[in-house]
Amino acid sequence: MRILYGVQGTGNGHLSRARAIAPHLAAAGAEVTYLFSGRERDQFFDMEPFGDWICLSGMTLLTANGKVRTLATAQRNNPWRLWQEIKNLDLSGYDLVITDFEPVSAWAARRQKVPSIAVGHQYAFHYDIPQTGDSIISRNVMRMFAPAKVQLGLHWYHFEQPILPPICDLDEHPSAVIDNxxxxxxxxxxxxxxxxxxxxxxxxxxxxxxxxxxxxxxxxxxxxxxxxxxxxxxxxxxxxxxxxxxxxxxxxxxxxxxxxxxxxxxxxxxxxxxxxxxxxxxxxxxxxxxxxxxxxxxxxxxAKQPHCQYPDVAKAIVEWIMAGDWSSPGSLSEKLWSQTNQTVAKSYQTEEAVTSS
CATH class of the missing domain: 3.40.50.2000 (Glycogen Phosphorylase B;)
Structure with missing residues (x-):
């Protein structure tokens, strides 16, 4: 299977997920081209796992002193340039596009009618989960920024929705904790x-x-x-x-x-x-x-110590993708949450019960 994998470069979380998924795609025999956007090429680091990767402008978010710089963000993001990148991205040699909230790959897949799967936290916001600070604009951004035919949202709890546990890019085994x-x-x-x-x-x-x-x-x-x-x-x-x-x-x-x-x-x-x-x-x-x-x-x-051990979500997603039946992400969600430490669920269910009583 030939895959184009688009990754949003604003922040490092999207890259961490890609780093966790990449070795499983390689082990499964997929031929993957990685595309990153949202920052300049020289601002990426530790990119060896992604081979000869592509860098485009895409769209990004600019901040200063803990706040979004709305005007600077609008000035940085050029809709005409974005459209040119979408139009010029040739997907004719690919069987699938995976996007982690990366707009060029997502919209190119839609335009060229190539199957697409979205993986990322932002896609959980399409469901009934805790949300605040939203607006019509923010809701539309979440929905239209990087759409895909199949969307796998990630969160710390399922909230009775067909979303998946987090993907954790961890190489180190837990060590003896240094208390201070x-x-x-x-x-x-x-x-x-x-x-x-x-x-x-x-x-x-x-x-x-x-x-x-x-x-x-x-x-x-x-x-x-x-x-x-x-x-x-x-x-x-x-x-x-x-x-x-x-x-x-x-x-x-x-x-x-x-x-x-x-x-x-x-x-x-x-x-x-x-x-x-x-x-x-x-x-x-x-x-x-x-x-x-x-x-x-x-x-x-x-501060209380949390206990939320999650399964190998990256491996499970790759196995699900390579199996080729993408019609029922809900079954993948159920499987992974059944393997997750349930302290999270018990905590949330207890609060729900108190609130409703």
Whole structure:
């Protein structure tokens, strides 16, 4: 089977899912061409698993200081250029297009009538799941940004909908936890704001990963680290908890490793606001609307450990795709949730019962 796999490059969560799925596609004998869009080619890293990959402009989201930059985003995204990329992408040699919220591959597949399967967290929002901060515009973006004939949404719980558990890109086995070690990954926040907050907790060792850092540097209990997949995975394996924005993939990996989570959602971004709401409703993590010392201090003292071990969703999706019967994703959903640790379900069902009584 010849597959074009399109991956949205805004943030690193989509890439992490692709990294988890890629070896299973290779093992299954699929011939895969990977297409990435949403950032410049030199801004991607650790791309060896994807061979001779394609980079296009696509569409992206621009942010600053924890908020969406609406005007800058509109100026960056050129509809005419997007249309030219869609029109010029030749899919005549492919049997299937897989898209992880990547618009060029998705719309080219629709235009050329090539079978397409979408895999990603954004597709869960087509169902009745916790949502907040939405609008007519955000709903239409979710629905039309990267459509596909078959859509596999991912989330931390199924919410009685035919969606799948998360895909976790993890190489490290859980290690002995270092009780005062915290991973910080706040890609949408300024280090000039984050570092002064972390200085208020000298008893805690913070490993702060940021794209603005060019090299590793230790400032007492604050350990500045440049973005590095291998180093990040090793630190994630033995940390006590994670402070991050409310993206989906890193939180999923943290939950799978039973790490405590504190998230600060990106303002103006419906997906992250809804993720924060879901974390609270599922009692899986803590949230803060703004970066502040009190929220971090309270979380460090009182955070509960989650238990959400998920099965190998990437392998199951590839097996399902290669089997060729794509008419019933609901059966795949049921199979995977039956293999998932049910602490999540019990927590959510208990809250539902209290609310309805």
């Amino acid at each position: 070690k915290i991973i910080v990954y706040l890609g949408f926040e300024s280090p000039d704001v984050v570092i002064p907050l972390l200085k208020a907790f000298p008893e805690t060792e913070f490993y702060y990963y940021c794209a603005e850092f060019n090299q590793a540097e230790d400032l007492g209990h604050i350990h500045k680290r440049p973005i590095c997949r291998d180093g990040f995975k090793k630190d994630l394996a033995d940390c006590y908890g994670v402070i991050c924005n409310a993206g989906f993939e890193l939180v999923s990996e943290a939950l799978h490793l039973s790490k405590r989570v504190l998230v600060k959602p990106l303002h103006g971004q419906m997906e992250q606001l809804s993720n924060a709401l879901a974390l609270e409703q599922l009692d899986l993590g803590s949230t803060m609307d703004e970066l502040n010392k009190d929220s971090i201090g309270t979380w460090l003292k009182t």
